[in-house]
Amino acid sequence: MTSMNSPGESMVARAILDGENHILSADPPIELLHIRAGGGAHDRLAVAPIATIAQLARRLGIAVSRRVLVADDEGDLDLWVQARPETGQIRLSVSGWRDREAWKPRATPPDYAAAGADVWWETDAALRLIALSSGAGHGFDAQAMLGQPLHALFAFDTAAGGRLLADPAPLDGQGARLRPTDAPVRLSAAIRHDAMGGIAGLIGAAYLIDEVGDEIEAVSPGAPSLTESFTNGLDRALRTPLARIVANADSIAAQGDGPVAATYADYASDIAHAGRHLMGLVDNLVELQAIEQPDFRLASMPIDLADVARRAAGLLGVRAEAAGVTVRRPGATDMLDATGDFGRSLQILINLIGNALRYSPRGGEVMVTAEREGDWALVRVVDQGKGIAPEDQARIFEKFERVDPTEPGGNGLGLYIARRLARAMGGDLSVESVPGAGATFTFRLRAR
The missing domain is CATH 3.30.450.20 (PAS domain)
Incomplete structure (x- = not known):
């Protein structure tokens, strides 16, 4: 990864795609966007706005540069993407990396x-x-x-x-x-x-409704709010049309089939973002249903938990730089043998480090450490945020719970899912905090 001198665009991430948009190599920021969009190690680039620009450059045979908005976790990123075709490959350069300002709820009644x-x-x-x-x-x-x-x-x-x-x-x-x-x-x-x-x-x-005889539409109060049939039906009913909406809207926004008025391109971009956020909600609901099954288990295999922690911190490097926060991670030679699932462990630590960055002050530091303690392999994520009151420390691991819902953030499912995943691997996730003195989240797995 290199740097540019222009303010606000100091970070440039690069990637190389093959003729079918599979990722041959990618810097961590692009890799993280790909993972968050649901992509795997050998999949085509899953970030639709960037993939659309790569496809346009390949079809025209010339370098194409466009501004795009990309959904990332609970927010949007304002990016500048350049795609350059070279002998059957596409070279991507992504800069900008500015967070789109989040909307805040009103303080007074409507x-x-x-x-x-x-x-x-x-x-x-x-x-x-x-x-x-x-x-x-x-x-x-x-x-x-x-x-x-x-x-x-x-x-x-x-x-x-x-x-x-x-x-x-x-x-x-x-x-x-x-x-x-x-x-x-x-x-x-x-x-x-x-x-x-x-x-x-x-x-x-x-x-x-107080009037006697005032009719309302029939409802079914007390029905389970989340069942397997509901999430499966939701997944089938929404994923395909949402994917089609997002793909078409991204194509219009990127003007892949020809120029359109800037206003309509912006409308299409907003449609695509709304679709991606709805797909994220569907993903969370489907995952929630799966992990709450009594027989839910994860495969156990040898992993290096220190390496997982380094990788998670590296994938969040752009967010850390944008937030003005330094992330200290385990050294390149540190090892911590454990038993668990690599992908799920990475998911947990990305969630923990991402939360730490969100609540850390500019100029602060997030410390990620890996150590063995008896029969346990521990990764601790320590931030310098405002801390969590004792009465809230159990509540934040419940569904749809957040300490301060008025702050920009997720949907209150991240920590709940992370703890369920940790326990499904025979480990756990806990927090220690003093208000005003930051928080320490500890992810533990069985040591190997």
């Missing part, structure tokens, strides 16, 4: 609150609650509901709920029930747009 609403609420593009009025008298804890999906608060009938999940849309008198009390309500909501005109979520209100 206009619906002034219209006599009993409950007002706001969601992100994945229909997770990010703002909610007090639940006093309505049977729910507003703070505990933040970060959970909208259907955790309201029970819709199957048809309406399915339509809403697949395509966030305005609501006008939609019948539903308030899950905590089973009280009938009518919902109204408007689409909230981001700065680029894309769908960023819903702003809505719920009105309790």
